[in-house]
Amino acid sequence: MNSKLTDRFATVMLTTALYIVAFMYLFPILWLLLSSLKPGSELFSYPLTIFPENPTVEGFEYSWATMEFIKYFVNTLIVAVGTTVLTIIASATCGFALAKYSYKWLNVFLICMLATTMLPTEVIMTPTFQVILDLGLYDSLAGLIIPSINTATGIFMFRQYFMTVPNDLLESARIDGASEGKIFFQLMLPIAKPVVITLAIFSFQWRWNDYIWPLIVLSDPNKYTVQIALRSIIGADNIDWVLLLSSSIISLVPMIIIFIVFQRYIMDTSATSGLKG
Known part of the structure; x- marks a missing residue:
């Protein structure tokens, strides 16, 4: 019985550690994605927020029109x-x-x-x-x-x-x-x-x-x-x-x-x- 509890505890701890590491890797990407949906006025607003208050895709339209992505791609x-x-x-x-x-x-x-x-x-x-x-x-x-x-x-x-x-x-x-x-x-x-x-x-x-x-x-x-x-x-x-x-x-x-x-x-x-x- 103790062996089963030990194995289960080890599994829970390893799984938790895996989720923490995965979150540490994903958080910068998530922050980048959410920041790209913010209008310029929100990027440096204080206090900083993770989620955009007024999400917009105008930045992507502006980027595609400004950068020659086809050539670079x-x-x-x-x-x-x-x-x-x-x-x-x-x-x-x-x-x-x-x-x-x-x-x-x-x-x-x-x-x-x-x-x-x-x-x-x-x-x-x-x-x-x-x-x-x-x-x-x-x-x-x-x-x-x-x-x-x-x-x-x-x-x-x-x-x-x-x-x-x-x-x-x-x-x-x-x-x-x-x-x-x-x-x-x-x-x-x-x-x-x-x-x-x-x-x-x-x-x-x-x-x-x-x-x-x-x-x-x-x-x-x-x-x-x-x-x-x-x-x-x-x-x-x-x-x-x-x-x-x-x-x-x-x-x-x-x-x-x-x-x-x-x-x-x-x-x-x-x-x-x-x-x-």
Whole structure:
């Protein structure tokens, strides 16, 4: 009986802690959303209130009419989608090699690759920028895409997943005359669908929210991504808070849609190995 009470108490405490943490994460977003529905006169009224007294969507209409969102969305989509596709291909091929090929130098490569995760972004930013300059990719969307293709996180995810695939499956395919390319694209990549979807969501989110690198590489306002466009709202002397708040909410809409549509794939690990019993 005491054991049941202890288990129930632990469950209640853990659930309570989970709700508290979730609220801490959601509260800033909720505050941002509710503030975007306030007219300018209410934003800095005293005392501050969470809920708007006179909710309005005029801020969103003003933001859409003022900001060239279509242009910024297109630029950001080109970068996010292009980088995501190339990241998945590069990470999957590298992860496949690390998981299924037995060469000693691959282990050294894996260690060196994982070591890069301990380096702050600022450390590699200067040499990366110099490479972009030498390649003539400064102030171009390609200059945003190419340096972001390789990610140690994606390679490690695919490696760990491919290691769970039985080697007998690959040997059977080789005996049937399948080439390494065919094995990868028609067998291994479809099996790794959960990892593909998960990395795609993460990569898309990283590139959509990327700020520092586009700020350094881009100088032409016509090539601005969404985050840099939002930064341009902040002036040296004043800030149009109504425009900034409503624009920030609009910039989140594509990410929210992407997550809602594909979130069920993140925990989908029901891929079958294809072996007969």
